[in-house]
Amino acid sequence: xxxxxxxxxxxxxxxxxxxxxxxxxxxxxxxxxxxxxxxxxxxxxxxxxxxxxxxxxxxxxxxxxxxxxxxxxxxxxxxxxxxxxxxxxxxxxxxxxxxxxxxxxxxxxxxxxxxxxxxxxxxxxxxxxxxxxxxxxxxxxxxxxxxxxxxxxxxxxxxxxxxxxxxxxxxxxxxxxxxxxxxxxxxxxxxxxxxxxxxxxxxxxxxxxxxxxxxxxxxxxxxxxxxxxxxxxxxxxxxxxxxxxxxxxxxxxxxxxxxxxxxxxxxxxxxxxxxxxxxxxxxxxxxxxxxxxxxxxxxxxxxxxxxxxxxxxxxxxxxxxxxxxxxxxxxxxxxxxxxxxxxxxxxxxxxxxxxxxxxxxxxxxxxxxxxxxxxxxxxxxxxxxxxxxxxx
Amino acid sequence: xxxxxxxxxxxxxxxxxxxxxxxxxxxxxxxxxxxxxxxxxxxxxxxxxxxxxxxxxxxxxxxxxxxxxxxxxxxxxxxxxxxxxxxxxxxxxxxxxxxxxxxxxxxxxxxxxxxxxxxxxxxxxxxxxxxxxxxxxxxxxxxxxxxxxxxxxxxxxxxxxxxxxxxxxxxxxxxxxxxxxxxxxxxxxxxxxxxxxxxxxxxxxxxxxxxxxxxxxxxxxxxxxxxxxxxxxxxxxxxxxxxxxxxxxxxxxxxxxxxxxxxxxxxxxxxxxxxxxxxxxxxxxxxxxxxxxxxxxxxxxxxxxxxxxxxxxxxxxxxxxxxxxxxxxxxxxxxxxxxxxxxxxxxxxxxxxxxxxxxxxxxxxxxxxxxxxxxxxxxxxxxxxxxxxxxx
Numbered sequence: 001x002x003x004x005x006x007x008x009x010x011x012x013x014x015x016x017x018x019x020x021x022x023x024x025x026x027x028x029x030x031x032x033x034x035x036x037x038x039x040x041x042x043x044x045x046x047x048x049x050x051x052x053x054x055x056x057x058x059x060x061x062x063x064x065x066x067x068x069x070x071x072x073x074x075x076x077x078x079x080x081x082x083x084x085x086x087x088x089x090x091x092x093x094x095x096x097x098x099x100x101x102x103x104x105x106x107x108x109x110x111x112x113x114x115x116x117x118x119x120x121x122x123x124x125x126x127x128x129x130x131x132x133x134x135x136x137x138x139x140x141x142x143x144x145x146x147x148x149x150x151x152x153x154x155x156x157x158x159x160x161x162x163x164x165x166x167x168x169x170x171x172x173x174x175x176x177x178x179x180x181x182x183x184x185x186x187x188x189x190x191x192x193x194x195x196x197x198x199x200x201x202x203x204x205x206x207x208x209x210x211x212x213x214x215x216x217x218x219x220x221x222x223x224x225x226x227x228x229x230x231x232x233x234x235x236x237x238x239x240x241x242x243x244x245x246x247x248x249x250x251x252x253x254x255x256x257x258x259x260x261x262x263x264x265x266x267x268x269x270x271x272x273x274x275x276x277x278x279x280x281x282x283x284x285x286x287x288x289x290x291x292x293x294x295x296x297x298x299x300x301x302x303x304x305x306x307x308x309x310x311x312x313x314x315x316x317x318x319x320x321x322x323x324x325x326x327x328x329x330x331x332x333x334x335x336x337x338x339x340x341x342x343x344x345x346x347x348x349x350x351x352x353x354x355x356x357x358x359x360x361x362x363x364x365x366x367x368x369x370x371x372x373x374x375x376x377x378x379x380x381x382x383x384x385x386x387x388x389x390x391x392x
Numbered sequence: 393x394x395x396x397x398x399x400x401x402x403x404x405x406x407x408x409x410x411x412x413x414x415x416x417x418x419x420x421x422x423x424x425x426x427x428x429x430x431x432x433x434x435x436x437x438x439x440x441x442x443x444x445x446x447x448x449x450x451x452x453x454x455x456x457x458x459x460x461x462x463x464x465x466x467x468x469x470x471x472x473x474x475x476x477x478x479x480x481x482x483x484x485x486x487x488x489x490x491x492x493x494x495x496x497x498x499x500x501x502x503x504x505x506x507x508x509x510x511x512x513x514x515x516x517x518x519x520x521x522x523x524x525x526x527x528x529x530x531x532x533x534x535x536x537x538x539x540x541x542x543x544x545x546x547x548x549x550x551x552x553x554x555x556x557x558x559x560x561x562x563x564x565x566x567x568x569x570x571x572x573x574x575x576x577x578x579x580x581x582x583x584x585x586x587x588x589x590x591x592x593x594x595x596x597x598x599x600x601x602x603x604x605x606x607x608x609x610x611x612x613x614x615x616x617x618x619x620x621x622x623x624x625x626x627x628x629x630x631x632x633x634x635x636x637x638x639x640x641x642x643x644x645x646x647x648x649x650x651x652x653x654x655x656x657x658x659x660x661x662x663x664x665x666x667x668x669x670x671x672x673x674x675x676x677x678x679x680x681x682x683x684x685x686x687x688x689x690x691x692x693x694x695x696x697x698x699x700x701x702x703x704x705x706x707x708x709x710x711x712x713x714x715x716x717x718x719x720x721x722x723x724x725x726x727x728x729x730x731x732x733x734x735x736x737x738x739x740x741x742x743x744x745x746x747x748x749x750x751x752x753x754x755x756x757x758x759x760x761x762x763x764x765x766x767x768x769x770x771x772x773x774x775x776x777x778x779x780x781x782x783x784x
Binding site: 003045046047048049050069070071073074076077078091092094095121123124125126127128129130131132133134147149190191192193195196197199200201202203204205208209210211212213216217219224225227228229230231232233234235315316317320327328329331333336340358 | 395437438439440441442461462463465466468469470483484486487513515516517518519520521522523524525526539541582583584585587588589591592593594595596597600601602603604605608609611616617619620621622623624625626627707708709712719720721723725728732750
């Protein structure tokens with residue numbers, strides 16, 4: 001009855017990789033709270049990450065999924081492991097000032113005989129609070145609890161063939177979503193009505209590929225609002241003379257292929273046309289540099305070199321690794337495309353190459369989800385034309 | 393140009409309440425990371441909570457909003473404070489292994505002359521990681537950093553008239569959203585297509601009230617999937633003989649009015665009909681008990697008393713305070729409707745009264761967003777008929 005997204009050999013591969021990374025750091029047990037990591041290792045899926053939950057992975061045996069009792073039932077329906085490997089804690093632990101779920105987790109760890117083990121936790125994660133950490137330390141005085149943030153995330157960097165197939169299916173949905181935004185953007189359209197159509201397009205999906213929820217909801221600011229990167233929508237009408245950027249992603253079974261395009265209603269100003277030319281030429285240069293054996297910084301530097309020739313200033317990150325994700329962020333939180341990041345590119349890595357330009361009075365986003373190939377430049381997974389869309 | 397959701401006197405009221413709570417605990421400075429608390433105090437709004445950001449509130453002067461440089465621009469467009477009170481940190485701090493944004497925050501705190509102050513932080517919050525706490529402690533060795541989780545949240549419990557007006561507008565949208573779900577549920581409909589219509593209905597909103605994004609995306613499980621509380625959708629077809637519960641909320645400018653109903657396709661089994669009768673009678677008893685001067689546990693106990701008469705077992709929480717919220721949770725994380733919670737009810741409190749029944753082979757959710765009145769039983773803010781919807 002279970003509808004697992006991947007083969008058992010794929011899950012086995014992931015666990016093997018994770019254990020190798022644990023052994024290299026002398027970690028005997030990982031407590032994994034990042035929902036994307038939980039899903040990647042066990043297939044657990046549910047909107048339950050707002051309470052404490054996670055995966056316990058030791059150096060042998062199957063992983064254990066642990067969460068609230070009512071979510072244990074969801075775990076039994078979604079995880080690949082047997083029911084006995086899905087653990088639930090009582091509701092009296094939930095958002096209580098007297099009890100904390102980590103007390104229950106610590107008891108399980110002691111029962112596993114690992115109360116004095118070297119335990120890795122993800123200290124830099126939304127779903128591992130400062131309080132959770134304090135309680136765990138308190139409950140396991142003999143354990144050596146170490147920060148293993150992103151240990152699992154780094155194992156996700158190179159995608160398997162099964163994962164690449166999912167990214168391609170997500171990319172088809174992204175193309176549909178972005179095309180919907182471009183088609184529907186008109187002067188006088190209420191922004192929220194446009195966003196409703198965008199989400200509708202993404203979730204209906206393409207053919208038999210049903211759409212999942214994006215880890216970031218549509219970012220669609222217009223005009224001066226587009227100088228800020230992360231404003232969501234409102235009920236204002238779209239206007240002639242404004243650019244609107246669409247930062248969107250199709251999602252196939254938690255896999256994202258983000259894609260951004262910008263629409264100008266009317267006649268764009270010369271500086272925006274010039275920025276468009278620079279951005280597109282820069283992306284082409286970045287794709288050429290995005291080759292196995294090169295580094296992430298080479299992509300950023302290739303883009304910046306073009307931008308420099310156009311005399312446009314930009315600083316900051318211009319992309320990040322992507323794949324499976326849950327709210328509030330669709331990045332993998334490992335390799336970034338930026339000048340100080342020297343991650344060596346390998347076939348199967350996937351990035352959102354995102355050299356947006358947020359300028360003084362407008363924003364211009366044209367981006368690609370790219371796959372590093374064994375040879376040659378990176379492959380953009382989407383097919384939307386790479387340009388500023390002008391509707392006058 | 394700013395489109396602030398509330399009057400300045402409303403923001404002033406909120407800050408005054410928060411400061412009184414700080415003074416009662418001897419806290420000189422709060423660092424507030426919960427996005428709902430940030431919004432409630434400053435009107436900051438953006439999908440930027442996936443990087444470190446927050447509000448610094450001392451005992452005098454306006455609050456400071458602090459975040460990533462590119463989100464500072466969003467802060468200047470959304471917060472009620474002057475630009476000088478909106479602070480930004482450089483992109484080299486973002487998801488870096490060398491730098492941490494809390495280093496920048498600590499420098500600001502020292503500049504304020506509060507490096508040795510008693511500082512409250514929200515240790516139990518998604519957006520205040522164990523790592524952030526460790527860095528802050530390290531950077532401010534002379535400070536007394538104390539856990540002030542939910543200090544601000546508790547100030548939000550009693551809603552002002554301005555807030556109640558927002559809840560009523562959200563409730564109108566909730567009614568539309570739930571009606572859409574009920575109308576569209578049919579055998580043979582793909583679940584994701586139904587969810588696309590549900591989101592579309594919520595975001596288009598009602599009349600001039602545009603719909604905002606819900607802090608929890610639609611939960612719509614059918615049949616045995618509905619025994620688990622938090623599964624999201626898939627592409628399976630709805631089937632005769634199955635119940636589907638819809639856990640949804642309309643949202644007006646971040647204010648939520650959650651509303652759940654259940655649809656049965658075909659003829660429901662007798663035990664579900666009996667549970668429906670118990671649930672509805674229990675909700676009526678709960679509403680009667682939800683009076684100013686009573687306690688939250690009185691609502692839970694009134695419901696459970698009815699359930700006991702029907703011989704149905706249930707444990708756990710059956711509701712929580714609601715209002716403004718951001719992903720991943722729409723609860724306020726303060727008072728709960730449960731037998732061990734003794735919060736005294738006051739006029740203006742609002743709860744999602746949520747006595748769902750997750751049984752052996754199906755789930756039944758019928759819920760209300762309720763407002764505590766000066767006199768008499770609580771007012772349900774939505775108007776959807778309170779029953780199991782049967783479509784045969």
